[in-house]
Amino acid sequence: MARMHKYVAVAALTTLLAGAPTMSYAVSQGEAAHGTDDRTVAAASEAARKAPTPRIVQPGEHVVAAPGFELWMTAEGKHWLEPSLPDYPQFRSVVDGNIDLTQPGVSIQAGGHEGRYYLSGLYYGGKGTASRVVVDTSTGKVHGKLIELPGKPGWGVWYAIADLPAGDTGEDFLRSVTVYDTKGCVYSELRLI
Incomplete structure (x- = not known):
C-alpha cells in the first residue's frame, strides 16, 4: 500500500510540474495503466524542455537589472554596480578558493537604496541545469533571474529586486x-534564517 501511495504522489507531482490536466494514475511496477498513452509522457518531457534556463551572456556584457543596478561576468x-555606489564596481571571485564549485551553493550580496533591496549572488555546483531563483523574504517570495557565461562554467549569477516594507x-x-x-x-540553496 505504501508503494501505491508513492506512485500516486510521484504521478501527481509530475503532472503538477508539467502543467498538464490534474489527472494521475497509480501503477505498480510491471503493470500497465488503463487509459495512459504516450501523450502524458510527452507532455512531461515537453514541460521539462520548455523550462526556463539562464540567459547566456558574453564575458564583460553588462546586464541592466534596474537603473543603476548592473551586473556582468568574467571567467x-x-x-556589479548598485544605485547606492554607482562609481564603485564590486566583485565576487569564483577563483580565489573561497567557494567550492564542486558542492552546491549560493552566495548573496544585498544593498538597499530608497526602499528597495538590490540582491544578487553566485550559484554553483548543483546537478542538472539551473532554471529559476526564488528569494524568500519576510513579506513573501521574490522571483529573480539567472545569467551564465557560455559553455559549462559550473557557476552562474542570480539577481532580483525587492521592495523593503516601510520601516524595515x-x-x-x-x-x-x-x-x-x-x-x-x-x-x-542558502538558508539565512
Whole structure:
C-alpha cells in the first residue's frame, strides 16, 4: 500500500510540474495503466524542455537589472554596480578558493537604496541545469533571474529586486535563496534564517 501511495504522489507531482490536466494514475511496477498513452509522457518531457534556463551572456556584457543596478561576468567571477555606489564596481571571485564549485551553493550580496533591496549572488555546483531563483523574504517570495557565461562554467549569477516594507532596515527581511533546476528540484540553496 505504501508503494501505491508513492506512485500516486510521484504521478501527481509530475503532472503538477508539467502543467498538464490534474489527472494521475497509480501503477505498480510491471503493470500497465488503463487509459495512459504516450501523450502524458510527452507532455512531461515537453514541460521539462520548455523550462526556463539562464540567459547566456558574453564575458564583460553588462546586464541592466534596474537603473543603476548592473551586473556582468568574467571567467574570474561576478561584477556589479548598485544605485547606492554607482562609481564603485564590486566583485565576487569564483577563483580565489573561497567557494567550492564542486558542492552546491549560493552566495548573496544585498544593498538597499530608497526602499528597495538590490540582491544578487553566485550559484554553483548543483546537478542538472539551473532554471529559476526564488528569494524568500519576510513579506513573501521574490522571483529573480539567472545569467551564465557560455559553455559549462559550473557557476552562474542570480539577481532580483525587492521592495523593503516601510520601516524595515532589512535585518530580518531575507530568509532564503533557492535555485531550482529545469525539473523543479533544488539546484542549490542558502538558508539565512
